[in-house]
Amino acid sequence: MEPVIRVEQLHKAYKSGFVALNNINLNIQKGEIFALLGPNGAGKTTLISIICGIVNSSSGRVTVGDADIQKDYRDARSQIGLVPQELSLSMFESVWATVKFSRGLYGQPANDTYLESLLRKLSLWEKRHERIMSLSGGMKRRVLIAKALSHTPTVLFLDEPTAGVDVELRQDMWSMIRELRDTGVTIILTTHYIEEAEEMADRIGFINKGEIVMVDDKAALMKKLGRKELTLELPAPLSGVPESLANYDLTLDETGSTLRFEFDSRDDANPIPALLKDLTAQGIEFKDLHTRQRSLEDIFVSLVGGKE
Numbered sequence: 001m002e003p004v005i006r007v008e009q010l011h012k013a014y015k016s017g018f019v020a021l022n023n024i025n026l027n028i029q030k031g032e033i034f035a036l037l038g039p040n041g042a043g044k045t046t047l048i049s050i051i052c053g054i055v056n057s058s059s060g061r062v063t064v065g066d067a068d069i070q071k072d073y074r075d076a077r078s079q080i081g082l083v084p085q086e087l088s089l090s091m092f093e094s095v096w097a098t099v100k101f102s103r104g105l106y107g108q109p110a111n112d113t114y115l116e117s118l119l120r121k122l123s124l125w126e127k128r129h130e131r132i133m134s135l136s137g138g139m140k141r142r143v144l145i146a147k148a149l150s151h152t153p154t155v156l157f158l159d160e161p162t163a164g165v166d167v168e169l170r171q172d173m174w175s176m177i178r179e180l181r182d183t184g185v186t187i188i189l190t191t192h193y194i195e196e197a198e199e200m201a202d203r204i205g206f207i208n209k210g211e212i213v214m215v216d217d218k219a220a221l222m223k224k225l226g227r228k229e230l231t232l233e234l235p236a237p238l239s240g241v242p243e244s245l246a247n248y249d250l251t252l253d254e255t256g257s258t259l260r261f262e263f264d265s266r267d268d269a270n271p272i273p274a275l276l277k278d279l280t281a282q283g284i285e286f287k288d289l290h291t292r293q294r295s296l297e298d299i300f301v302s303l304v305g306g307k308e
């Protein structure tokens with residue numbers, strides 16, 4: 001797949017001197033749903049604001065398609081739709097007028113046929129004559145998406161699309177975003193809900209303190225999530241993992257008293273009995289043991305944990 005967005009060595013220091021982005025490199029593939037996951041203040045909004053041309057970078061390069069966001073600003077911007085975090089709508093306007101006006105802002109010729117199909121796709125067509133103020137919160141969010149897509153962009157950014165929305169509306173947003181992707185729009189969403197990234201994304205990028213700490217396919221992450229960890233508390237510390245146990249994925253903590261064993265819980269054969277037998281044969285005893293499933297949250301915490 002070819003990248004539709006390329007971010008190279010992107011650096012952002014705000015006027016205060018605060019470094020919000022530290023040499024970010026990232027490619028977004030055409031047609032994917034990419035979730036940018038990170039805690040509050042990680043730099044998610046700064047990153048998408050730079051790509052969308054709202055905030056200037058300190059250094060580095062971003063291209064959308066073949067357009068450089070600084071040199072070919074208009075071209076780059078015309079390929080992007082942005083759904084901001086806050087509801088930013090004129091409450092007295094009708095749905096139709098709002099969406100039509102947005103398209104005009106991009107200097108695009110009127111295309112009522114396209115706007116009709118867009119409003120139908122977002123289940124807004126029946127509401128087109130209603131004023132924004134009379135719509136429910138969910139419908140207002142749909143109007144924001146319609147505005148962002150009014151100039152036929154190929155890439156849609158959604159900044160925290162379901163922050164503060166109830167469970168039902170969240171499910172609704174998720175299926176709508178999937179439908180948009182199925183029509184060929186590349187989707188980039190920021191979220192601090194791990195569940196949202198897990199549910200929606202083809203790929204997930206973890207950002208923390210202005211750095212991309214990992215980018216991976218969701219499938220690869222789920223494989224890691226399929227892993228279980230067995231922890232054995234030993235009565236007497238070991239100086240190292242014995243050679244004869246090298247074929248097990250074992251790690252010893254720094255005290256030598258906790259032995260951890262990672263294994264794939266989806267394998268039919270459970271490796272724990274064999275390991276315990278081999279430990280006994282080595283004369284290694286344990287006073288306690290427990291297992292736990294690795295979660296996306298564990299992976300995230302282990303990635304960002306050392307950076308406090």
Ligand SMILES: Nc1ncnc2c1ncn2[C@@H]1O[C@H](COP(=O)(O)OP(=O)(O)OP(=O)(O)O)[C@@H](O)[C@H]1O
Pocket residue numbers: 014015016018020038039040041042043044045046047192
């Ligand atoms: N205009 C600004 N001047 C100085 N610092 C800023 C400015 N805008 C953002 N920051 C700081 O940059 C860091 C990254 O902010 P950003 O909004 O990009 O994070 P975020 O990951 O989107 O967080 P959230 O999930 O809370 O929206 C934060 O520490 C923030 O305080």
